[in-house]
Amino acid sequence: MADKQENNDQVEITISEEKKPKDEHTHKIFNFLGHSNRSSTSLEGDDDDELVKLEIIPEIVEDHRTLLLINKEDQNLYHEIKEWHEEDRNRSLEDTILKFDPDKYRNSDALAKVVYNYPLPDFIIRYKDDKKDEHRNEKQITRDNFEILLLQAGLILEREVDPDGIYTYVKIIAPFNTLCEMAQRIRLKVRLNKESLPSDLSILDEYVRSSDTILTKIIEHFVYDIELKKDSSIFKREHLRSYEGAESKKSKADIALNFFNTSRRNLMVHRVIITANLINKKETSPDGKTVYVNRKIESLEIKKLIKKGIYDELYPIHDGPSKYKDDSKENNNPRATLEEKWVKRGFKRQPIDKIRAYFGEKLALYFAWLGFYTSWLSIASIAGVIVVIHGLIYMSRSNFENNNDKIAAIWDNALTAPYALFMAIWATLFLETWKRVNASIQYDWDVIDYEKDELPRPEFYGTTLRVSLITLKKEIVFPFREKLVKIFISVAIVLVSIGIVLVTVGALLLFPENLQVVKNVKYVGPVITAIINLATIIILNLIYKNVARFLTDFENHKTETQFEDSLILKAYLFDFINFYSALIYLMFSGGRSCENNCNDDACRERCIQQGRGLTLLTIQLAIIFIGKQLIGQIQEILIPWLMSKWNKAKSALDRESLEKKYADSGRKNKEIPQWIEDDHLAGSSDSIRTEYEEMVIQFGFLALFGVAFPLSPLFAWINNATEIRSDGLKYIKTLQRPVGYQAQDLGMWEKIMNIVSFIAVLTNAVIIAFHSRWMENQFKKYTGDDENRLLVARLVFVLAFEHLVFIIKLMFAYMIPDVPNKVRIAIERERYLSRLVLEGESPVLDEYWSDKKDDSSLFSEKGSLLLPHRFTKKFKSQ
Incomplete structure (x- = not known):
C-alpha cells in the first residue's frame, strides 16, 4: 500500500451494485477526500493515509431515474421523506422541508426535491451511453469515479435516462447547507436585513428630519435611503437570520428554497463541480511533520472529462420556458419576465437588476x-x-x-x-x-x-512552497521567474503570429500587381489578392484563437480574472492588426503606393x-x-x-415526436423537462x-x-x-x-x-x-x-x-x-454598520463642539477627577 501511495496519488474509487456500503469505510474516505463539513486544514483521523474504496448506494426512484448516495444516513433520510410524502400527497415541498429541518437533517431539502421530482436542478451533466463503444466500461468507471467526488463534495446526484435510452442526464442538486459553505468559501456578500441593523439608525433619522444643512440633504438623498436597504457583508452561516431573504418571518423551507437565487446557485454549484477533483491528502513534510495538503486528481478534472468524451456537456438550466404559458403572467419564471420587460419593450430602459439576478x-x-x-x-x-x-x-x-x-x-x-x-x-x-x-x-x-x-x-498549479506573510501557513506558489519565462515565450509566439497577419495584410496593400495573372485586365490582381487575404485571415483567425487560449493556459494564471485579461489582450492585438492595419496604412500613405505603381502621367x-x-x-x-x-x-x-x-415545420414535428415519447414513457412527469429543452440550445x-x-x-x-x-x-x-x-x-x-x-x-x-x-x-x-x-x-x-x-x-x-x-x-x-x-x-x-451587526462593536457617540474651556466641573474641591456615573457603575457592580 505504501508503494502504491508514493507512485499514485489518485484515490481508488469504484461503484458497487450493493445498496449497503461498508459503514466503517465511509468515515475513512470522508477523512481522506475532505468532507464538506470539514475544514481543509483539519487533522482529524490518524488512519486516513490508508487508501480505501467508497461505494455508491443506488436508489431506484423510477425505472428511468436513479438516485446516487454515498452514506447510510442519506439513504434512511430519503426513505423517511418518501414515506412522509406518500402518506399525504397533498403535502407540499415546503411542508416536507419544514418537517425535515435542514439544520437538523443535512441534505433533507435536496432529497425532498428528488422525492417531489423538482423540475429545476442546479446543473446538468450529459453523456451518451453508446453500447457499441468498445471503451464503454472504462468510460462508465471514470464517470462513476467523478460522480463519487461530486457526492463527497456535498451534492446530491440523480441519473435520468431519456425516452430513447441514448442520453443520460446527471441532475445535480445542491443542498442548502452545501451552498452556505461554498458561499462562505468564495466570500459571497449578501445584504443585511433591516431587523439586524442597529438601533442607532433612529438617531440618523431624527438628524435628517431636524436639520436643513447641505450635508444633511446629501446624506438624506444619497446615503440614508441606500444604507437602510443595501448594507452587505461577507456571508457567514451563523448570521443567516441577519441577511435579506432570511428575516424572522420567513420559514426555514422558504429560506432553503429561495435564499439564493438560481444565478447564485449555479455559480456556487459550478465552483463545487470544477473543484471536486481537489482532495485533502495526508503527507509527511521534509521536517517530519504530518500535514494535510490539497492534491489534484488530474484525470478527474471535469474539463478534461468533457474533452475526452467521457461527458458531452455541462450546463445550468433556464428557469422555465422563454414565454409565459397560456399568456399567464406567473411570477416564478424570471426568464419569461425578462423577455416581456426587456426584449419586447423596444428602446425602453433595461431592467439591469433583473438581468443581474x-x-x-x-x-x-x-x-x-x-x-x-x-x-x-x-x-x-x-x-x-x-x-x-x-x-x-x-x-x-x-x-x-x-x-x-x-x-x-x-x-x-x-x-x-x-x-x-x-x-x-x-x-x-x-x-x-x-x-x-x-x-x-x-x-x-x-x-x-x-x-x-x-x-x-x-x-x-504551483511549483514551490513558501510561508504566507498573511496566514503564516505554507502555501503553494508559482515563482515569478518561472512565470516570466512563460510570458516571454508567449509574447514571442504572439508577435510571430501577429507578424504573419501583418505580412498577409501588407500583401494586399503593397503588392497587388505581383498577383496579376491576366495581363491588360483591370482589377484581377486586387481581387485575387483580396480573396487570398480574406481566406488567410479567416484561417489564421481560427488558428490564432486556439493558439491564444493554449498560450494563456500555458502562462498558468492564478485567478479567472487574470486568465481572462491575458486572453483578451492576445485576441485584441490580433483584431487590431486585422481591422485597423489597412486604415493605418492609408492614413500614412494616401495614394503614394498607387502612384509608384503607375507607368504614365495620367495614372499618376x-x-x-x-x-x-x-x-x-x-x-x-x-x-x-x-x-x-x-x-x-x-x-x-x-x-x-x-x-x-x-426549420419551423421540422422543429414542430420533432417536438411533437418528443412530446409523444414522454407521454407514452410511463413517467410521472409526462412533459418535456427543461434540461431537455436547454440541451438543444447552443x-x-x-x-x-x-x-x-x-x-x-x-x-x-x-x-x-x-x-x-x-x-x-x-x-x-x-x-x-x-x-x-x-x-x-x-x-x-x-x-x-x-x-x-x-x-x-x-x-x-x-x-x-x-x-x-x-x-x-x-x-x-x-x-x-x-x-x-x-x-x-x-x-x-x-x-x-x-x-x-x-x-x-x-x-x-x-x-x-x-x-x-x-x-x-x-x-x-x-x-x-x-x-x-x-x-x-x-x-x-x-x-460601520457591518461592524455593529457582525462584530458587536459599540455605536459611535455624538460629537459636539463647545465654546466652554472651563473643566472645573469635572474635578472635586480636592482636585480629584469626577467621571459620569455611566463610566463608573460597571466597576461598582464588581
Whole structure:
C-alpha cells in the first residue's frame, strides 16, 4: 500500500451494485477526500493515509431515474421523506422541508426535491451511453469515479435516462447547507436585513428630519435611503437570520428554497463541480511533520472529462420556458419576465437588476456598459450630423477644382478639426464617467472586493512552497521567474503570429500587381489578392484563437480574472492588426503606393487625386465599419430568424415526436423537462467575450478614425440600439444559460479602451494635418506652395493638437473622481454598520463642539477627577 501511495496519488474509487456500503469505510474516505463539513486544514483521523474504496448506494426512484448516495444516513433520510410524502400527497415541498429541518437533517431539502421530482436542478451533466463503444466500461468507471467526488463534495446526484435510452442526464442538486459553505468559501456578500441593523439608525433619522444643512440633504438623498436597504457583508452561516431573504418571518423551507437565487446557485454549484477533483491528502513534510495538503486528481478534472468524451456537456438550466404559458403572467419564471420587460419593450430602459439576478454580475455588467456606451454615442452622433450638415452647406456654396474635393467637403470642412477635438474629449469623458457609474454598480452589487477575494482557478498549479506573510501557513506558489519565462515565450509566439497577419495584410496593400495573372485586365490582381487575404485571415483567425487560449493556459494564471485579461489582450492585438492595419496604412500613405505603381502621367494624376483629402480613407472606413456591422446583424438576427422559419415545420414535428415519447414513457412527469429543452440550445461559454470584442473594436474605429467619417457614431448608435435587444434575445432564447459569474469591472477591455483613446489623439491629428484639404488650404495661407514649409506647418499642427488634447484629457481625468462622493460615503457607512451587526462593536457617540474651556466641573474641591456615573457603575457592580 505504501508503494502504491508514493507512485499514485489518485484515490481508488469504484461503484458497487450493493445498496449497503461498508459503514466503517465511509468515515475513512470522508477523512481522506475532505468532507464538506470539514475544514481543509483539519487533522482529524490518524488512519486516513490508508487508501480505501467508497461505494455508491443506488436508489431506484423510477425505472428511468436513479438516485446516487454515498452514506447510510442519506439513504434512511430519503426513505423517511418518501414515506412522509406518500402518506399525504397533498403535502407540499415546503411542508416536507419544514418537517425535515435542514439544520437538523443535512441534505433533507435536496432529497425532498428528488422525492417531489423538482423540475429545476442546479446543473446538468450529459453523456451518451453508446453500447457499441468498445471503451464503454472504462468510460462508465471514470464517470462513476467523478460522480463519487461530486457526492463527497456535498451534492446530491440523480441519473435520468431519456425516452430513447441514448442520453443520460446527471441532475445535480445542491443542498442548502452545501451552498452556505461554498458561499462562505468564495466570500459571497449578501445584504443585511433591516431587523439586524442597529438601533442607532433612529438617531440618523431624527438628524435628517431636524436639520436643513447641505450635508444633511446629501446624506438624506444619497446615503440614508441606500444604507437602510443595501448594507452587505461577507456571508457567514451563523448570521443567516441577519441577511435579506432570511428575516424572522420567513420559514426555514422558504429560506432553503429561495435564499439564493438560481444565478447564485449555479455559480456556487459550478465552483463545487470544477473543484471536486481537489482532495485533502495526508503527507509527511521534509521536517517530519504530518500535514494535510490539497492534491489534484488530474484525470478527474471535469474539463478534461468533457474533452475526452467521457461527458458531452455541462450546463445550468433556464428557469422555465422563454414565454409565459397560456399568456399567464406567473411570477416564478424570471426568464419569461425578462423577455416581456426587456426584449419586447423596444428602446425602453433595461431592467439591469433583473438581468443581474438571472444571469449574474458579469453578463449584467456588459449590458449596463453597453447601454451606457450607446447613450454616449447619441451625443457623438449629433456632433457628427452637425459636421455633415455644415459640409453640405459648404459644398453647395463653394467652387471646387474637381468632384473629389467637392464630395470630400461634406466631411472635410471648417468643423473637421473641432470635431476631432470634440471626439477626443468625448472619449475621455465617456471613459471617466463610466468609472464613476461602475463604482456605483460595484457598491450596489457588493462586488467591490471581488478580485481581491477571488479564489484560484482549479487549473492553477504551483511549483514551490513558501510561508504566507498573511496566514503564516505554507502555501503553494508559482515563482515569478518561472512565470516570466512563460510570458516571454508567449509574447514571442504572439508577435510571430501577429507578424504573419501583418505580412498577409501588407500583401494586399503593397503588392497587388505581383498577383496579376491576366495581363491588360483591370482589377484581377486586387481581387485575387483580396480573396487570398480574406481566406488567410479567416484561417489564421481560427488558428490564432486556439493558439491564444493554449498560450494563456500555458502562462498558468492564478485567478479567472487574470486568465481572462491575458486572453483578451492576445485576441485584441490580433483584431487590431486585422481591422485597423489597412486604415493605418492609408492614413500614412494616401495614394503614394498607387502612384509608384503607375507607368504614365495620367495614372499618376488619377492616383494623386484619389489620395488627396479624406476621400479614400473615408470610403475605406465606411465600407469596413458599416459592412462589419451589417454582417454582424445578419449573423445575429437575420440568419437565425430565417433558420427558425426554415426549420419551423421540422422543429414542430420533432417536438411533437418528443412530446409523444414522454407521454407514452410511463413517467410521472409526462412533459418535456427543461434540461431537455436547454440541451438543444447552443453553448454560451465564450459568448460574453465575443460581445465585448465586437463593441471595443467599434469603439476603436470611432476613436481612431472617426474624424474621417463623422456619421460613424450615428451608424454605431443605430447598430447598438438594435444590438442590446438582439443580444438579450440571444441569451434568453437561443443560448444555454451561462454560469452566473461575478465581475468587478470591465477588466482588460477598459484598459484597452483607455489606451486606444490616447492613440486616437495622434491618429486624428495626422488625419487632419495630412489628409484634410480644408486644413491644407489654411496652411497654404501662411506657407504658400513651399512643400517644406507646408510639411513643417503640418508637423507643428500635429504637435500642438496632440499636446492640447492630452492636457485636456489629463485635466478631465484629474477633475472627475473615479468614485462618486455618495458611493464613498455609503461604503464607509456600510463598513460601520457591518461592524455593529457582525462584530458587536459599540455605536459611535455624538460629537459636539463647545465654546466652554472651563473643566472645573469635572474635578472635586480636592482636585480629584469626577467621571459620569455611566463610566463608573460597571466597576461598582464588581
